[in-house]
Amino acid sequence: MQTPKSILLHIDGTARCAERVRITRQLVETFDAKATAMYSVTPLLLRYPLAIEGGAMIAGELAKLDDEYRDQARSAFLAASAASPRLTWAEVAGGAPWEFARQALYSDLMVLGQRDAMDEASSGTPPDFVPNLLIETGRPALVLPYAGPTAQIGRNVLVAWKQTREAARAISAALPWLVRADHVHVVYYGDTPDLVLLAQQHYLKTHGVVATMHDGGGEQGDAGAALLSLASDLDADMLVMGCYGHSRAREWVLGGATRSVLQSMTLPVLMVH
Numbered sequence: 001m002q003t004p005k006s007i008l009l010h011i012d013g014t015a016r017c018a019e020r021v022r023i024t025r026q027l028v029e030t031f032d033a034k035a036t037a038m039y040s041v042t043p044l045l046l047r048y049p050l051a052i053e054g055g056a057m058i059a060g061e062l063a064k065l066d067d068e069y070r071d072q073a074r075s076a077f078l079a080a081s082a083a084s085p086r087l088t089w090a091e092v093a094g095g096a097p098w099e100f101a102r103q104a105l106y107s108d109l110m111v112l113g114q115r116d117a118m119d120e121a122s123s124g125t126p127p128d129f130v131p132n133l134l135i136e137t138g139r140p141a142l143v144l145p146y147a148g149p150t151a152q153i154g155r156n157v158l159v160a161w162k163q164t165r166e167a168a169r170a171i172s173a174a175l176p177w178l179v180r181a182d183h184v185h186v187v188y189y190g191d192t193p194d195l196v197l198l199a200q201q202h203y204l205k206t207h208g209v210v211a212t213m214h215d216g217g218g219e220q221g222d223a224g225a226a227l228l229s230l231a232s233d234l235d236a237d238m239l240v241m242g243c244y245g246h247s248r249a250r251e252w253v254l255g256g257a258t259r260s261v262l263q264s265m266t267l268p269v270l271m272v273h
Contacts, residue, residue: 003176004140007035008107009087010100013073013121016113016146021080021087023150023268024111027142028086030154031176036090036107037081039073040100041124069124097126104137109173114265116146130262134243140173140272145265150237153177153268158236159186159211160227160257161200166242170272171203174240177270178209185234189216189223224260231267243271 009024011017024035043066074089081087092099104110112130116122126132134141144150154177161167171178178184184204188196197213204211216226231239244258261269 002108002172003031003033004108005031005033006107007033007109007111008100008104009035009037009111010113011037011039011073011077012041012113012125013069014113014116014119014125014146015121016116016119016144017073018076018080019150020111020113020144021077023142023144023153025081025084025087026153027109027111028084030180033086033108035087035111036103037077037087038090038092038100038103039070039077040092040097041069042096042126097129097132101133101136104133104139107139110137110139110141112141112143114143114146114262119146131243131245131258134271134273135245138273140170140270143262143265143269143271145267148266150268152237154181154238156183156234156236157181157185157238157240158227158231158234159184160223160239160241161186161188161196162190162242163196164242164244166244166273168242170240170242170270171200173272174270175207175209177238177240178204178211179207181209184209184211185214185230185236186211187214187216187227187230189219189226191218222260223257224264227257227261228264228266237267239265239267239269241269241271243273245273 007024007027009020027033028035077089092103110133115125115127130143157177159171186200193215201211201213227239
């Protein structure tokens with residue numbers, strides 16, 4: 001069990017970013033950790049490549065806007081971090097999404113935000129930013145929803161269990177939360193639930209975690225929706241699950257539950273590929 005000591009926080013210009021900073025402040029205090037905040041968006045010139053035809057003046061104006069947006073995000077970060085010495089701002093050359101992925105390789109945990117298509121500032125973040133990071137880096141990520149309260153995280157946890165590498169890695173990454181939680185629930189959708197849940201219950205007990213087991217029945221047509229519904233019924237404040245997906249022809253092909261949860265999540269989700 002590795003307690004996260006090095007956290008990489010994604011910063012952008014979205015309205016929900018301040019909430020990510022606040023949650024990260026809680027994490028670094030809980031785990032006696034340190035967090036690095038990295039502003040990472042696609043530069044305007046790459047988002048609007050036709051602007052190159054406008055010449056150096058247009059390109060210069062776009063670069064100036066990039067600087068202004070970064071400065072605004074930094075000011076918002078400083079306000080939300082409340083001068084915590086555990087949170088630092090990192091200036092990385094370029095700061096583009098692929099640079100964030102590189103930095104994530106040197107972190108124990110990423111803190112990311114669910115994409116909000118209604119927030120204009122989200123246009124600077126690629127639509128596949130979260131799954132790309134999860135699949136490319138192999139690092140766990142705490143993904144926070146763009147709506148709803150997040151007063152606390154990790155007191156009442158729901159774990160989605162499958163007999164897969166991804167789910168096993170997710171539980172390992174979640175153990176620092178699970179050992180502190182007031183309530184832990186594990187749900188399994190599939191065959192021989194008694195045997196599978198008993199094995200998982202025994203594993204968690206070896207770590208001092210007493211969990212309530214839930215037989216979800218057979219394989220679900222929309223497992224993501226079923227998970228979110230159960231999380232709501234249990235009043236869970238955190239969901240733990242594996243992230244399933246692979247690359248095909250430069251496009252991420254996600255598993256149904258992963259895609260559904262990332263689109264419709266209503267609570268913080270700890271994901272690992």
